[in-house]
Amino acid sequence: xxxxxxxxxxxxxELLPRDQIAFQRMLDTIRRSYERFxxxxxxxxVMEYKRILLTKSGGETERQVYYAxxxxxxxxxxxxxxxxxxDLTVPLARYVAExxxxxxxxxxxxxxQRVYRGESAQRGRYRxxxxxxxxxxxxxxxxxxxxxxxxxxxxxxxxxLDFGKFTIxxxxxxxxxxxFASLGIEPEAAAGVMxxxxxxxxxxxxxxxxxxxxxxxxxxxxxxxxxxxxxxLEGSNSEKLNALTAxxxxxxxxxxGLDELKRLVDGISHSGVPEAFCAVNxxxxxxxxxxxxxxxxxxxxxxxxxxxxxxxxxxxxxxxxYSKSKLPGVxxxxxxxxxFYQLQQASLIKQETSTTRVLVTRMDLKLSAEYxxxxxxxxxxxxxxxxxxxxxxxAKQMRYxxxxxxxxxxxxxxxxxxxxxxxxxDLHTGDQVxxxxxxxxxxxxxxxx
Amino acid sequence: xxxxxxxxxxxxxELLPRDQIAFQRMLDTIRRSYERFxxxxxxxxVMEYKRILLTKSGGETERQVYYAxxxxxxxxxxxxxxxxxxDLTVPLARYVAExxxxxxxxxxxxxxQRVYRGESAQRGRYRxxxxxxxxxxxxxxxxxxxxxxxxxxxxxxxxxLDFGKFTIxxxxxxxxxxxFASLGIEPEAAAGVMxxxxxxxxxxxxxxxxxxxxxxxxxxxxxxxxxxxxxxLEGSNSEKLNALTAxxxxxxxxxxGLDELKRLVDGISHSGVPEAFCAVNxxxxxxxxxxxxxxxxxxxxxxxxxxxxxxxxxxxxxxxxYSKSKLPGVxxxxxxxxxFYQLQQASLIKQETSTTRVLVTRMDLKLSAEYxxxxxxxxxxxxxxxxxxxxxxxAKQMRYxxxxxxxxxxxxxxxxxxxxxxxxxDLHTGDQVxxxxxxxxxxxxxxxx
Numbered sequence: 001x002x003x004x005x006x007x008x009x010x011x012x013x014e015l016l017p018r019d020q021i022a023f024q025r026m027l028d029t030i031r032r033s034y035e036r037f038x039x040x041x042x043x044x045x046v047m048e049y050k051r052i053l054l055t056k057s058g059g060e061t062e063r064q065v066y067y068a069x070x071x072x073x074x075x076x077x078x079x080x081x082x083x084x085x086x087d088l089t090v091p092l093a094r095y096v097a098e099x100x101x102x103x104x105x106x107x108x109x110x111x112x113q114r115v116y117r118g119e120s121a122q123r124g125r126y127r128x129x130x131x132x133x134x135x136x137x138x139x140x141x142x143x144x145x146x147x148x149x150x151x152x153x154x155x156x157x158x159x160x161l162d163f164g165k166f167t168i169x170x171x172x173x174x175x176x177x178x179x180f181a182s183l184g185i186e187p188e189a190a191a192g193v194m195x196x197x198x199x200x201x202x203x204x205x206x207x208x209x210x211x212x213x214x215x216x217x218x219x220x221x222x223x224x225x226x227x228x229x230x231x232x233l234e235g236s237n238s239e240k241l242n243a244l245t246a247x248x249x250x251x252x253x254x255x256x257g258l259d260e261l262k263r264l265v266d267g268i269s270h271s272g273v274p275e276a277f278c279a280v281n282x283x284x285x286x287x288x289x290x291x292x293x294x295x296x297x298x299x300x301x302x303x304x305x306x307x308x309x310x311x312x313x314x315x316x317x318x319x320x321x322y323s324k325s326k327l328p329g330v331x332x333x334x335x336x337x338x339x340f341y342q343l344q345q346a347s348l349i350k351q352e353t354s355t356t357r358v359l360v361t362r363m364d365l366k367l368s369a370e371y372x373x374x375x376x377x378x379x380x381x382x383x384x385x386x387x388x389x390x391x392x393x394x395a396k397q398m399r400y401x402x403x404x405x406x407x408x409x410x411x412x413x414x415x416x417x418x419x420x421x422x423x424x425x426d427l428h429t430g431d432q433v434x435x436x437x438x439x440x441x442x443x444x445x446x447x448x449x
Numbered sequence: 450x451x452x453x454x455x456x457x458x459x460x461x462x463e464l465l466p467r468d469q470i471a472f473q474r475m476l477d478t479i480r481r482s483y484e485r486f487x488x489x490x491x492x493x494x495v496m497e498y499k500r501i502l503l504t505k506s507g508g509e510t511e512r513q514v515y516y517a518x519x520x521x522x523x524x525x526x527x528x529x530x531x532x533x534x535x536d537l538t539v540p541l542a543r544y545v546a547e548x549x550x551x552x553x554x555x556x557x558x559x560x561x562q563r564v565y566r567g568e569s570a571q572r573g574r575y576r577x578x579x580x581x582x583x584x585x586x587x588x589x590x591x592x593x594x595x596x597x598x599x600x601x602x603x604x605x606x607x608x609x610l611d612f613g614k615f616t617i618x619x620x621x622x623x624x625x626x627x628x629f630a631s632l633g634i635e636p637e638a639a640a641g642v643m644x645x646x647x648x649x650x651x652x653x654x655x656x657x658x659x660x661x662x663x664x665x666x667x668x669x670x671x672x673x674x675x676x677x678x679x680x681x682l683e684g685s686n687s688e689k690l691n692a693l694t695a696x697x698x699x700x701x702x703x704x705x706g707l708d709e710l711k712r713l714v715d716g717i718s719h720s721g722v723p724e725a726f727c728a729v730n731x732x733x734x735x736x737x738x739x740x741x742x743x744x745x746x747x748x749x750x751x752x753x754x755x756x757x758x759x760x761x762x763x764x765x766x767x768x769x770x771y772s773k774s775k776l777p778g779v780x781x782x783x784x785x786x787x788x789f790y791q792l793q794q795a796s797l798i799k800q801e802t803s804t805t806r807v808l809v810t811r812m813d814l815k816l817s818a819e820y821x822x823x824x825x826x827x828x829x830x831x832x833x834x835x836x837x838x839x840x841x842x843x844a845k846q847m848r849y850x851x852x853x854x855x856x857x858x859x860x861x862x863x864x865x866x867x868x869x870x871x872x873x874x875d876l877h878t879g880d881q882v883x884x885x886x887x888x889x890x891x892x893x894x895x896x897x898x
Binding site: 001003004005006007008009012014015016017018020021024035036037038040041042043044045046047048049051052055062063064065066067068069070071072073074075080082083084093094095097098099102103104105106108109114116118128138143145146149152156267270271272319320321322323324354355356359368369372373375376379382384385386387389390391400403404406 | 452453454455456458464466467486487490493494496497498500501512513514515516519520521522523524529531532546547548552555557558563565567577587594605716719720769770771803804805817818821822824825831833834836839840849852853855
């Protein structure tokens with residue numbers, strides 16, 4: 001029989017167990033932090049009706065959407081009915097609209113699932129990746145306090161994740177659009193200008209100036225100067241807010257945005273987020289047009305090239321396609337697969353030790369029943385414990401523990417069994433000690449702590 | 450604008466948050482139990498190459514497989530390249546063959562992911578459902594001790610899940626096929642006979658007798674009597690094993706199977722699984738032909754109609770399509786979505802209280818900063834805490850807590866703030882007490898314990 005080459009689909013992250021443990025640990029930390037702030041779990045099916053999923057998208061996004069159809073239906077040349085979700089926002093909108101009457105508003109949900117995009121496969125671009133989202137959805141209205149809570153969640157979460165110093169950049173799109181209006185830039189052009197500003201980090205100043213003064217936008221050098229003056233404001237948060245106030249811009253939208261930004265900064269600082277971790281940054285615009293107020297981006301200070309690791313913002317209406325209700329919301333998203341990959345590349349994520357803590361070796365098969373009982377005793381105390389039945393010499397059993405990343409090996413021969421003791425080998429420190437069988441779990445717990 | 454009706458795909462389980470919490474709790478328990486026995490996490494992409502996924506299947510299974518293709522590729526009429534997995538066994542085989550050199554054998558993995566089958570949508574049948582699998586894969590060989598460990602995992606897990614009394618039924622297919630051979634039934638016919646026997650529970654005795662003496666199998670009444678005598682053996686495990694020994698069947702395969710079954714029963718009892726929870730049952734055959742030795746089924750004693758909630762067995766070679774290595778294994782699978790659905794129907798799973806423990810209400814907006822600080826204090830101690838910014842009267846805030854399933858509400862007015870106290874309302878008991886702010890977390894923890 002000819003063998004079929006076993007191969008993972010391109011553009012997916014498939015991990016060996018010890019890396020999977022590290023990834024799982026990251027997901028667990030995210031989930032724990034989301035729950036700590038009162039967000040509730042939601043999972044949606046990977047497939048959505050095509051008519052629902054393709055409502056909001058178009059162009060490149062639409063081209064990348066995966067169709068899903070059973071072979072049976074395909075062979076009968078049936079119409080495509082379902083697609084795989086490409087983000088968690090459309091499924092959320094569908095979920096909230098569908099279950100609106102049964103949900104309690106403000107509705108706080110987190111969702112951590114994989115999404116699918118038919119990207120051309122290249123390093124670091126994924127066709128399948130985890131998104132970890134939180135959103136708060138209000139009915140008719142949603143107080144600004146919810147905007148101020150999101151950076152507190154981000155702060156708590158990235159402290160827990162422990163990837164070094166980070167900065168949550170905040171801005172307000174009303175402030176930006178009001179500012180553009182005051183310069184006489186039309187709303188349609190303003191959206192384009194914001195998209196260009198958002199490229200400042202990646203493309204640099206010269207590119208942005210050239211584009212804005214160029215054919216498409218045709219802004220005067222004077223106006224571009226004013227824009228750059230705004231987005232490059234420096235200083236502490238209060239210095240920036242004072243400077244913005246002092247500009248005395250005669251535009252209601254600008255003043256509303258400025259007021260929201262001030263209240264946002266206030267609320268964040270009351271929650272104990274140090275200013276060093278949360279900065280007003282007027283160059284943050286977020287490319288997506290559906291953000292209408294507050295916007296967030298989070299950067300790892302020591303890894304600026306990774307880009308924003310947690311972004312989001314406030315939107316006017318979540319589910320306009322599916323419901324007559326007005327459902328404003330605010331939320332963020334973490335692209336966990338890409339984040340994990342990049343932190344691995346930066347050696348910030350190490351291979352974890354195994355989730356298995358103890359390997360019970362089998363020196364003497366006459367003691368088989370004893371080894372089983374010993375393992376049960378350890379498991380009773382909550383220690384993840386494996387018995388090695390693979391056979392082979394002592395050295396082979398130790399190699400198995402070592403390569404698997406299991407820290408403790410327990411050895412018991414006839415002499416020890418008679419005495420009621422075992423030998424505990426700590427593969428982390430390399431030493432081994434003889435301990436009373438009754439004390440074994442406690443000794444291990446102590447070393448783990 | 451015309452609204453699009455928001456609708457979940459048929460055949461998927463989508464839950465409201467409090468049910469999702471209950472489901473998540475079940476998955477967490479399964480995962481914790483798997484890890485307790487030293488199984489390591491693996492996740493594979495939802496898509497597999499078509500040539501890999503469609504190797505083992507055929508007929509009805511194949512018709513149900515979902516094709517996945519990006520809209521872009523579909524519009525260009527490209528060939529279908531990928532399918533969605535329909536179980537976790539084929540992905541495991543591909544994974545082990547692909548990463549064989551980097552894995553450590555015996556390889557113990559658990560995998561808890563959704564699988565996809567284009568079933569016709571009807572109550573209780575799912576197109577998308579969770580499978581929670583464990584397998585141990587050996588290289589060249591895998592000692593029988595691993596077969597004996599699996600029921601210990603099942604025992605521990607279903608004790609933790611707490612769905613009432615259950616019985617793990619065990620059997621050995623070598624014993625069955627050896628027995629059939631001793632009756633002169635050809636191996637091909639024997640596989641069919643085993644499939645029929647497996648229907649005993651669902652179709653009843655008359656159906657099975659009729660089928661076996663009927664046209665397809667054409668067995669004599671005498672032979673069918675002998676088969677029924679075997680599969681209906683009664684008594685304790687040792688009584689059954691003694692009866693099997695006493696049969697003196699002159700067939701090597703039978704004797705090998707009997708020996709394996711004896712060692713299995715021995716190993717299980719040494720691990721402290723009470724006999725009441727694990728029964729030799731000679732009518733258990735498992736429909737799938739690739740099991741070659743030990744087989745398991747688990748039934749909830751009080752809910753026999755639910756059928757087997759955890760099944761599996763020993764197989765000769767996991768990845769023959771993809772690797773020249775011989776990779777024997779043993780494993781089980783839990784269909785978590787169906788299990789959850791059926792236990793919900795049986796009212797065995799209740800709606801959970803929220804993962805959020807405390808709602809900090811806002812009586813007096815002058816104290817806004819205090820409420821934020823209070824919430825931070827509670828979160829610091831590990832309590833999942835939400836601040837209610839929705840506005841509205843006290844009664845509305847309490848209704849929100851109650852409907853959300855949040856047990857504790859904290860109330861602080863000006864008087865209390867001045868005194869350094871808060872009022873704690875326990876929505877579970879209905880009472881409320883004034884406590885020192887500094888003691889709040891401890892008081893809550895005590896009530897939770």
